Amino acid sequence: GAGVSQSPSNKVTEKGKDVELRCDPISGHTALYWYRQSLGQGLEFLIYFQGNSAPDKSGLPSDRFSAERTGGSVSTLTIQRTQQEDSAVYLCASSLTMGPISGANVLTFGAGSRLTVL
């Protein structure tokens, strides 16, 4: 697609429920990132994909969080047994490739999925 697409744009759920957030990156972008941003805070790195593999999962806050990517394209971030502290905007970004070449590793973000856990 023309840009990074995320869904849902807004999700309100009850504590303890599971949620799935979807990211559809720019076509041809091999690198995909998930970040989380709480109100008034900076971006918190969650996980990075290169193709379908995740070389860095170090940012996932707990084992309730998982993510997968299939076909080198769409990624799903799953949060099990949601807690109120999970409330945040979840941002997905993609980039053309890995490596130090400046132009190739510019990240383009989706509009985010705003999660509210009641």
Add this chain to the structure above:
Amino acid sequence: RKEVEQDPGPFNVPEGATVAFNCTYSNSASQSFFWYRQDCRKEPKLLMSVYSSGNEDGRFTAQLNRASQYISLLIRDSKLSDSATYLCVVNLSGGYQKVTFGTGTKLQVIP
């Protein structure tokens, strides 16, 4: 020490003023650098890349100082529309493309 550090601000400046932000990074092996802009309740968007020799894009000038491990962003003739949070971004080397964002510097341009 944080990998990427920025003064959170806010920087409140009058229209037409010149303002500069710095961002320090801890890993000397960092390969590439960027400034992103984030408007309230919006996603970050690329403002400009930062090249070793420094680069300019209209009213915006970015510089890199590898010796002191910081990058800077200078905005001349500030406009009301420049009000936003400016995020420093550093790509670290090390086998894959680790991208680290600073927490951002908030700029408010006042009429």
